Amino acid sequence: MTTVLRLAIQKSGRLSEDSLQLIKECGIDYNKSDNKLTSKAFNFPIEFLFLRDDDIPGYVADGVADIGIVGENVFVEKAQPAEVVEKLGFSKCRLSIAVPKTFSYNGIKSLHGLSIATSYPNILASYLAENEVKAEIHEISGSVEIAPNIGLAEAICDLVSSGSTLISNGLKEADVVLQSQAILIANNNLNLEKKKILKDLIFRIKAVQQAKNKKYILLNFPNESQEKIISLLPGVKSPSIMPLASEGWSSLHSVVNENEFWEVIEKLKEAGAEGILVIPIEKIIL
Ligand code: PRT
Numbered sequence: 001m002t003t004v005l006r007l008a009i010q011k012s013g014r015l016s017e018d019s020l021q022l023i024k025e026c027g028i029d030y031n032k033s034d035n036k037l038t039s040k041a042f043n044f045p046i047e048f049l050f051l052r053d054d055d056i057p058g059y060v061a062d063g064v065a066d067i068g069i070v071g072e073n074v075f076v077e078k079a080q081p082a083e084v085v086e087k088l089g090f091s092k093c094r095l096s097i098a099v100p101k102t103f104s105y106n107g108i109k110s111l112h113g114l115s116i117a118t119s120y121p122n123i124l125a126s127y128l129a130e131n132e133v134k135a136e137i138h139e140i141s142g143s144v145e146i147a148p149n150i151g152l153a154e155a156i157c158d159l160v161s162s163g164s165t166l167i168s169n170g171l172k173e174a175d176v177v178l179q180s181q182a183i184l185i186a187n188n189n190l191n192l193e194k195k196k197i198l199k200d201l202i203f204r205i206k207a208v209q210q211a212k213n214k215k216y217i218l219l220n221f222p223n224e225s226q227e228k229i230i231s232l233l234p235g236v237k238s239p240s241i242m243p244l245a246s247e248g249w250s251s252l253h254s255v256v257n258e259n260e261f262w263e264v265i266e267k268l269k270e271a272g273a274e275g276i277l278v279i280p281i282e283k284i285i286l
């Protein structure tokens with residue numbers, strides 16, 4: 001029997017789509033039917049287990065799954081023994097302390113002797129202990145943001161991304177306890193064959209990540225502007241330059257960081273650049 005790596009992915013929720021998208025971008029094909037618990041890839045030795053995100057660290061630690069994609073917030077809270085292999089750059093959010101708008105907050109010590117509602121009792125308890133604050137922790141599993149309004153707690157500790165949930169509940173973000181994003185975790189005792197498959201998978205993930213935010217650019221320029229144009233392109237050491245059929249003109253090909261590129265586009269045009277093409281890149285192997 002050939003070895004297959006078992007990857008735990010959130011069945012349905014905020015992590016699911018981006019996790020599967022990453023797998024697709026790695027060139028791995030599979031069929032996902034909505035109610036199936038597992039699915040096998042066609043062209044890579046990997047099998048998916050679709051689970052609740054809270055169960056993923058435990059399943060990976062126990063070896064039921066070999067690897068998993070989960071939020072750092074859940075991984076830290078569950079404190080299960082598994083290895084963090086890679087940060088994946090999506091599902092970014094922060095676990096924050098929030099208080100009613102009218103609360104005069106002067107640092108975490110302001111919560112001394114008060115009660116805080118959260119779904120992350122372990123992370124919060126360590127944070128309070130680190131800061132030598134004694135507060136009562138009320139563990140609740142959902143709708144944490146309503147706790148102050150119904151008199152359950154004076155403050156909350158919950159995930160925030162845009163901040164609009166806090167605002168619509170009359171709360172303000174007071175302190176960031178943990179920054180989080182999706183991570184790839186692995187069982188601590190993978191055998192050699194599984195380690196090899198994981199290495200191949202990480203190689204592909206890195207190639208996809210390196211391509212994100214990078215663009216392939218092509219532009220034409222009059223030869224006398226060559227030095228100026230190269231100096232304007234950040235991070236480009238040695239672009240390919242090719243002569244054009246029209247005398248005195250060349251074309252430049254290079255890979256640039258998209259954000260930086262937009263900052264210099266006007267200057268490139270002033271230096272005589274024309275026919276600028278910006279093309280997405282799928283993968284970069286360094
Ligand atoms: O059913 P299952 O247990 O698998 O899923 P779940 O309901 O526990 O989790 P889910 O799908 O809501 O979130 C999965 C993961 O997404 C979390 O563990 C985080 O790692 C990540 N993530 C990123 C978020 C958010 N952003 C987020 N904004 N998880 C939750 N929220 C919630 C937050 O709890 C609050 O209610 O969104 C609200 C705040 O959002 P803003 O934009 O209004 O600030």
Ligand code: ZN
Nearest residue numbers: 052053054055
């Ligand atoms: Zn969950």
